[in-house]
Amino acid sequence: MSDQETLPLGVKLTALDEAFRRNPYPILERLRQQDPTLNDTELVRRVFTRHDDVKAILRDKELLSDPRSAAEGSFTREYLGANLGPDEEPSMLLMDEPGHRRLRSLVSKPFTPGAVEKWRPRTRDVVQRVLDAISTDEFDLIADFAGPIPTIVIAEMLGIDASLHADFKRWSDLMVQVGFNPFPTDEQTEAADTAREQLHACFEDQIRFRSQNLGDDLLSDMLRAEEEGETLTHQEIVSQCDLLLVAGNVTTTDLIGNGVLALIQHPEQMAKLRADPGLIENAVEEMLRFDSPVTNSGRIAHDDTELAGCPVHKGESLSVSLASANRDPDVYPEPNRFDIEREDTHHQAFGGGRHLCLGAHLARLEAQEAILGLLQRYPVLRLSERGYTHHAIPSFRGMSECWVTTR
Numbered sequence: 001m002s003d004q005e006t007l008p009l010g011v012k013l014t015a016l017d018e019a020f021r022r023n024p025y026p027i028l029e030r031l032r033q034q035d036p037t038l039n040d041t042e043l044v045r046r047v048f049t050r051h052d053d054v055k056a057i058l059r060d061k062e063l064l065s066d067p068r069s070a071a072e073g074s075f076t077r078e079y080l081g082a083n084l085g086p087d088e089e090p091s092m093l094l095m096d097e098p099g100h101r102r103l104r105s106l107v108s109k110p111f112t113p114g115a116v117e118k119w120r121p122r123t124r125d126v127v128q129r130v131l132d133a134i135s136t137d138e139f140d141l142i143a144d145f146a147g148p149i150p151t152i153v154i155a156e157m158l159g160i161d162a163s164l165h166a167d168f169k170r171w172s173d174l175m176v177q178v179g180f181n182p183f184p185t186d187e188q189t190e191a192a193d194t195a196r197e198q199l200h201a202c203f204e205d206q207i208r209f210r211s212q213n214l215g216d217d218l219l220s221d222m223l224r225a226e227e228e229g230e231t232l233t234h235q236e237i238v239s240q241c242d243l244l245l246v247a248g249n250v251t252t253t254d255l256i257g258n259g260v261l262a263l264i265q266h267p268e269q270m271a272k273l274r275a276d277p278g279l280i281e282n283a284v285e286e287m288l289r290f291d292s293p294v295t296n297s298g299r300i301a302h303d304d305t306e307l308a309g310c311p312v313h314k315g316e317s318l319s320v321s322l323a324s325a326n327r328d329p330d331v332y333p334e335p336n337r338f339d340i341e342r343e344d345t346h347h348q349a350f351g352g353g354r355h356l357c358l359g360a361h362l363a364r365l366e367a368q369e370a371i372l373g374l375l376q377r378y379p380v381l382r383l384s385e386r387g388y389t390h391h392a393i394p395s396f397r398g399m400s401e402c403w404v405t406t407r
């Protein structure tokens with residue numbers, strides 16, 4: 001553990017810090033080299049940065065996720081558990097077995113690759129509609145393009161009235177600002193609480209309506225879902241809708257935004273993709289590796305044990321840096337090179353093991369359709385003078401605005 005004093009800790013390892021937000025990769029490289037199992041005494045968590053350690057921890061079946069199993073004062077208990085009311089169950093992301101398996105199996109069918117593929121034509125339509133609404137040569141790639149697409153797609157999947165799509169986007173943006181943020185301001189917390197109440201009230205209305213009018217949508221599927229004779233309670237349905245919306249929106253917007261930015265900054269890669277759109281699948285995997293929209297995930301130690309050669313204590317918060325794992329030179333030669341034809345595009349961007357992202361196929365499909373649609377619509381696409389800004393949401397990496405010109 002050489003040189004630990006000089007390594008950044010706490011907030012300096014989150015998007016709230018300007019240097020980390022602008023470019024986390026040199027900092028993560030230092031951690032990987034100097035202390036790959038860093039004891040973050042400020043946020044009270046252990047931070048793992050090497051690819052193989054991150055991969056093994058994500059897949060370790062003994063480790064836990066429910067913040068209520070985390071030690072008092074630890075990162076997971078203080079920050080992730082803090083949003084839970086006393087009688088509230090966490091969403092499946094923060095649940096352990098057997099509850100996690102039950103919920104996941106009840107909602108997973110519409111997210112299999114085959115089921116998601118059926119959404120491709122509708123996603124393509126959504127992309128065209130969003131592009132049709134852009135009427136100027138210069139526009140904000142995030143607000144005008146990458147932002148609306150995932151909300152519209154998930155709201156349509158859930159069977160939610162189109163008139164509510166803009167509210168959905170606003171509510172989920174406000175909630176995500178505090179969801180994984182160790183230091184939300186009072187204002188952010190208040191706004192997120194109000195947004196959550198409004199969103200839940202809206203879900204309750206939609207559930208009541210759908211119970212009497214079952215259709216071909218995800219909400220109806222959840223209402224119908226039966227697995228081993230069990231059904232989902234309305235509260236569970238609300239909590240899953242909430243997760244789908246919050247987990248699926250900012251992340252997919254960030255993937256589209258980060259991916260297009262990488263193409264703009266590597267014009268030879270953009271030209272390659274324009275010349276051969278068949279490269280899109282591999283290109284999106286490389287975008288997920290190169291600039292991962294979710295930078296961190298986590299687990300909780302189930303017992304006193306050793307992980308990655310490091311002793312950990314029962315209840316300790318284990319933070320895994322997906323962003324760092326995906327740039328580990330032991331696994332990816334020249335990890336900082338963006339190359340849409342790379343063969344080693346496997347990555348940890350969707351986590352792994354039991355909690356592997358449920359929406360991975362949907363996110364991939366949306367990004368593929370969005371990016372191809374954008375390139376086909378605009379033969380020229382460059383950054384405009386107004387430039388871009390990264391957002392300050394811990395555990396996520398993406399932009400709050402990115403101005404482009406098509407001239």
Ligand code: HEM
Nearest residue numbers: 092093247248251252255297350351352355357358359363
């Ligand atoms: C590029 C977009 C996305 C990224 C990078 C992403 C990333 C992740 C990550 C890292 C996890 C935690 C995995 C772990 O700890 O092992 C996760 C979980 C999850 N994601 Fe995503 N996600 C994306 C899009 C979506 C979408 C579109 C949806 C749904 C509509 C979704 C739904 C979920 C759910 C339900 C979980 C919890 C799964 C569980 O605990 O079993 N995600 N995602």
